[in-house]
Amino acid sequence: MSTTTYFDREAALDYLQKWHTDEDRESAEDLLDDRGFCSCCGVDYAGLDRDAGDMTGQAGSGDDLDGEPLTPVPWNPRIANHAGRVDFDNDEGDSVASVRMVRAGSGYAVIIDQLSDTYNLIIKHTNE
Known part of the structure; x- marks a missing residue:
């Protein structure tokens, strides 16, 4: 099965910069891969993979989808x-x-x- 997922890259970059406060926009762009994951810490800043491990208090916290x-x-x-x-x-x-x-x-x-x-x-x- 093939799945192509589209996400709001600008919103993901904004969220990444909240956690990586030392990164400017250009370096944050380099850290975020095409699936929305940070290459240095592996966190899903696009919020697409909510089952990828314990991310409590970070982008993609599992509690966000319990409503x-x-x-x-x-x-x-x-x-x-x-x-x-x-x-x-x-x-x-x-x-x-x-x-x-x-x-x-x-x-x-x-x-x-x-x-x-x-x-x-x-x-x-x-x-x-």
Whole structure:
């Protein structure tokens, strides 16, 4: 199985610089690899690999994912381009993201549209 994950690199760099306070932006850029991991300490500053060990108090703390799931609101499948789309709403009823899944080549793609909070976005790939 092949998985390509996209993350907010600028937010990950901001978070890395909170822990590596001696790094300027250019050197922080050199430390962060293409998957969001720091090359010197191995911490996942993109928050994509929450099961990679004990990171308590650091980026990717496991407690961050223990909250209640957001409410899924399916779009009307009878309207063109609405089939397969789902909004996820926060506690106030505002859409946080619209998500759809489509066939892509020999696999599938998850597409996140209308994302309202990219700074706090965590993408976790799991087969649980």
